[in-house]
Amino acid sequence: MIGHIRRFGVGVAIVVGLTNVVSAAAADCTLFGDATKVKHGTEKHAVLLRSGFSPATFAGIDIGVPAGMAFSDLNELSTDWLFVEGSCGGGSPRFQVNVTTSSGQSGNVFVYIGPSPFGTGCPTDLEMNSGNLAQPGAPGDVPGTWDSSQIAPGTQVSTYSATLALAVAGGWTITGIQLVVDAGWAFPPNGQAVIVDRVSVSNQACFPDKEKKEAA
Numbered sequence: 694m695i696g697h698i699r700r701f702g703v704g705v706a707i708v709v710g711l712t713n714v715v716s717a718a719a720a721d722c723t724l725f726g727d728a729t730k731v732k733h734g735t736e737k738h739a740v741l742l743r744s745g746f747s748p749a750t751f752a753g754i755d756i757g758v759p760a761g762m763a764f765s766d767l768n769e770l771s772t773d774w775l776f777v778e779g780s781c782g783g784g785s786p787r788f789q790v791n792v793t794t795s796s797g798q799s800g801n802v803f804v805y806i807g808p809s810p811f812g813t814g815c816p817t818d819l820e821m822n823s824g825n826l827a828q829p830g831a832p833g834d835v836p837g838t839w840d841s842s843q844i845a846p847g848t849q850v851s852t853y854s855a856t857l858a859l860a861v862a863g864g865w866t867i868t869g870i871q872l873v874v875d876a877g878w879a880f881p882p883n884g885q886a887v888i889v890d891r892v893s894v895s896n897q898a899c900f901p902d903k904e905k906k907e908a909a
Contacts, residue, residue: 721757722892722899728752731888733775738900739890743778744785744877746884751875753789756894762867764792764860770804770827771893772872773820778886781807781815783876786887788826791871792844795864800843802856810837810850827895829854870894 724730727743727750742752770788788804805812806823809832815821826833833839833853841848841856844863848855859865872892877884892899 723755723757724753725755726750726752728754733888739888740892740900741777741886741888742786742872742874744874744885746877746881749878750884751873751877753871753873753875754889754892754899756870756872756892756897756899758867758870758894764790764865764867765857767827767867767895769825769893769895770833770870771823771825771891772806772889773822773891774806774815775820775888776815776817776886777888778817778883779877779880780817780885781805781812781887783879784811785876785885786872786874786889787812789871789873790867791869792860792865792867794844794866798844799868802844803840804833805838805840809835811840812838822891827853 724740727745729741729743731739731741733739740754742754744751767790774786784803784805786806788806790802790804791799792802793799804826806826807813807815824832826838836852837850839848839851839853839856841851841859844865845859848859872889874885874887879885890900
């Protein structure tokens with residue numbers, strides 16, 4: 694379906710009326726909340742995620758994972774991002790990994806995007822890449838990037854390697870993964886707005902920007 698266009702800020706064209714379910718490189722990627730496909734500069738396949746200040750809103754991408762996926766099979770979490778309103782903070786943006794342990798306990802593991810701790814103080818109007826947050830070494834092993842406290846209390850300021858060790862010992866299974874923006878409340882008056890593309894989870898990608906690569 695061809696949608697109509699409205700403008701958001703400088704140089705951002707929002708395509709309204711397109712389906713919110715997209716498959717790319719074998720990943721099933723579903724938009725939710727205030728999430729909209731956009732074109733921005735050389736980025737032809739991107740998503741604008743908005744979290745309003747008042748009223749408070751949220752946005753995200755739900756990324757499909759194989760049934761029965763072991764936590765140890767998660768070897769990539771990364772995205773390109775560009776803030777056009779606000780900054781990172783309040784635990785947003787983040788990857789949210791839904792897990793179930795071998796004992797049947799369920800919860801979310803949070804993986805924060807941006808400077809540690811908890812993703813704080815991202816630049817505006819500067820495109821960045823998160824790096825791979827799901828491998829040993831920086832950036833995933835910087836304390837405060839991972840938070841597994843819903844499953845293991847006291848692990849709010851954690852790392853990829855420490856979380857992986859807990860997951861292996863506890864037999865964690867991944868049941869879903871989301872990229873979430875929901876801290877607009879922390880950035881008056883316009884909230885948070887971030888453009889993302891190349892959202893990669895274990896060698897699968899949502900919104901890989903082929904046109905951008907060809908233009909580079």
